[in-house]
Amino acid sequence: MNQTYGIAGASAVVLATVLVGALGLRISRTTSDFYVASRSVPPRLNACAVSGEYLSAASFLGVAGLVLAQGVDMLWFPIGYTAGFLVLLAFVAAPLRRSGAYTLPDFAEARLESRAVRRIASVLVVGIGWLYLLPQLRGAGLTLRLLTGAPGWLGGLLVAAVVTGAVAAGGMRSITFVQAFQYWLKLTALLVPAVFLLLAWRADHAPAPSWDERPVFQRSTVMRADRPLTLSVREPLPVTATGTVDGRPLAGDALTLAEGTHRIGAGTTVRFPPGARVPLPADAEEHASSWARPLSASREQHSLYATYGLILATFLGTMGLPHVVVRFYTNPDGRAARRTTVSVLGLLGVFYLLVPVYGVLGRLYAPDLLLTGDTDAAVLVLPQRLLGGTAGNLLGALVAGGAFAAFLSTVSGLTMSVAGVLAQDVLPTLGIRHFRLATLPAIAVPTAANTVVSDLPVADAVGLAFAVSASSFCPLLVLGIWWRRLTPPGAIAGLLLGGGSALTAVTVTIAGGVRSGWLHTLLAWPAVWSVPVGFTAMVLTSLATRRRVPPGTGVTMARLHLPEPTLTARPGPGRPAGRLHP
Structure with a gap:
């Protein structure tokens, strides 16, 4: 542009x-x-x-x-x-x-x-x-x-x-x-x-794209590597490069990348011809995209679990x-x-x-x-x-x-x-x-x-915020609005165990603490376990502290559920009068 x-x-x-x-x-x-x-x-x-x-x-x-x-x-x-x-x-x-x-x-x-x-x-x-x-x-x-x-x-x-x-x-x-x-x-x-x-x-007249195989350059395309890249080439690939390829300095030279991996230096510009298969980063796995296989294995090692983690986080977050x-x-x-x-x-x-x-x-x-x-x-x-x-x-x-x-x-x-x-x-x-x-x-x-x-994809990072929200405020709002027996100790337990554990998990994910295996998947998509933890902690702790139900719960629940004209507002503890008027 x-x-x-x-x-x-x-x-x-x-x-x-x-x-x-x-x-x-x-x-x-x-x-x-x-x-x-x-x-x-x-x-x-x-x-x-x-x-x-x-x-x-x-x-x-x-x-x-x-x-x-x-x-x-x-x-x-x-x-x-x-x-x-x-x-x-x-x-x-x-x-x-x-x-x-x-x-x-x-x-x-x-x-x-x-x-x-x-x-x-x-x-x-x-x-x-x-x-x-x-x-x-x-x-x-x-x-x-x-x-x-x-x-x-x-x-x-x-x-x-x-x-x-x-x-x-x-x-x-x-x-x-x-x-x-x-x-x-x-x-x-x-x-x-x-x-x-x-x-x-x-x-x-270009064909519809396919995720079953590597994409193809529809037109002559120039790529500039802002950082060193290691590319995986499946078949001989003619290119024109200015910079460093496999440690060899080039100045607009034409060459053919043989099958295998090739190192592209930072600041290198590479021109790919139309019709050529796109080389992928060496650490990227190819996959076939299908609704029948949610979040296919190249995205996460445990794809079905990751899908449910995403669904819970976005639906409830x-x-x-x-x-x-x-x-x-x-x-x-x-x-x-x-x-x-x-x-x-x-x-x-x-x-x-x-x-x-x-x-x-x-x-x-x-x-x-x-x-x-x-x-x-x-x-x-x-x-x-x-x-x-x-x-x-x-x-x-x-x-x-x-x-x-x-x-x-x-x-x-x-x-x-x-x-x-x-x-x-x-x-x-x-x-x-x-x-x-x-x-x-x-x-x-x-x-x-x-x-x-x-280096974290934008949508992935937002998904992590949804996971923390779903694990903390979703239980608090649902139980606080619809269950009169929720107690302060129950809410504290749910917020700390559900929201706190999810926040810790996503912080470790963003920091790159664990990059593979089940532990990585559990931390990157925590909603599957952290949402139930939040709800369970709130319910069980509230039942164990049932005498701690706030004395004004009846009035508060009426305020939440009755049409506004019938309400008589009552300020909460420590809050100025009129603060909670609807």
Whole structure:
């Protein structure tokens, strides 16, 4: 893509984000405006904001990259992301809104009348938020690197700076308008190029891609190795290279790579001819993609287990994602929260119909991304690969703008949720000034970590955050809303054993502590065991401490389940009067 076009597209999105956020700043005056937009966001606007916030870098870039590399098996990701809202709709949306809380720790304390539960919930909110922020910042760095050649950390830093200003200035009221605008921008950024890409593919008479064998270069393709690569070649492969191949310096020389493995030096540029089989990294295993064999063996050594881990994490994790849940507090009432959730299902469904198109076309026209590991870039490079010229540059700029919208909207929501918890539970008082101060550590920690963690696929990293959410807040919300016998010790046990163990597992995975065998699979996909652990610990400990049921449980349960006009709000312990009014 022409760098000028790409930079212009990304800059336009950043400018539009600032301008739309300024609109919210003009009408944000109170603490309630900053935290929950005064609980006055109508369902349709809130659904657009929820969708804009939820469709992150994992949705915009990561799913297409996984489809490119692994095939239709990876459609479990968007299925899980969307189906999670069905669970949210059925069990959580309306009662959670009626709780009148500002944050998940607010709900935990109001329901269980325990400051200890609140503190543990606060730690988990911050942990999940930071874990989710990492892939967003990585995706921003990848996008900026492709557009300008800048180092990967710069994109994350740019997004962090813009979001810090927008969140600190206008709070939830401002972010609502920004995220709603960004949903439609992201949808447009995928839909319009997809139409032209499909027409170009039909005109090219290229075959449908197959994951049963190695892909083929449809056109002459140039690959630049930013780091040393070891490639596996199945049949003699003629190439032209500038740099170092197998220790031999080359300057635009033509050579034939014999069957076997070959070492490509960092900074080497290799041109592959059309019709040639794509060599794969030596440590990559080939596979045939099939719905009958979920998450085939090249992805994980224990594929069926990994599939169930993914399904549980995405289906149950949505209800506990802090940046998603906080948006339901902005609805006027429980009925509006349900209507918001139904609308979100439709908006997400439309978006996810488009993402696989880019993964399939990427298999045909960007297979070189398999060599470098930059499969998340498939969405960004396809317009230029298929169309070229001014049309390719314009559509590429639109896609780049959509990618930046994905980073900005999700990072905004995550920063809001983490800063809200930090402002209430770390800084001394609840106030706008402390909220603004809290935005700095909320975004600074993951931005710093992003400079260290750089090789985890975006969608995979987001899946880890879902696993922690499913293991901690899913049991807390489901049991807290529907089981009156839940006790503070039970909630603490479930949060520590379920959420704490899942958080430890994914931290070890990201750090690369275990890379193979059953232990690796158990740590990389912990939801299969950590979700049952969370539920079991809460239930058994609550039964063992049944005399510790909070005295106000009856009133709290009535507030959660009865229609709003019949409620009489009662402040939770240690909270200001009126805080939990619906």
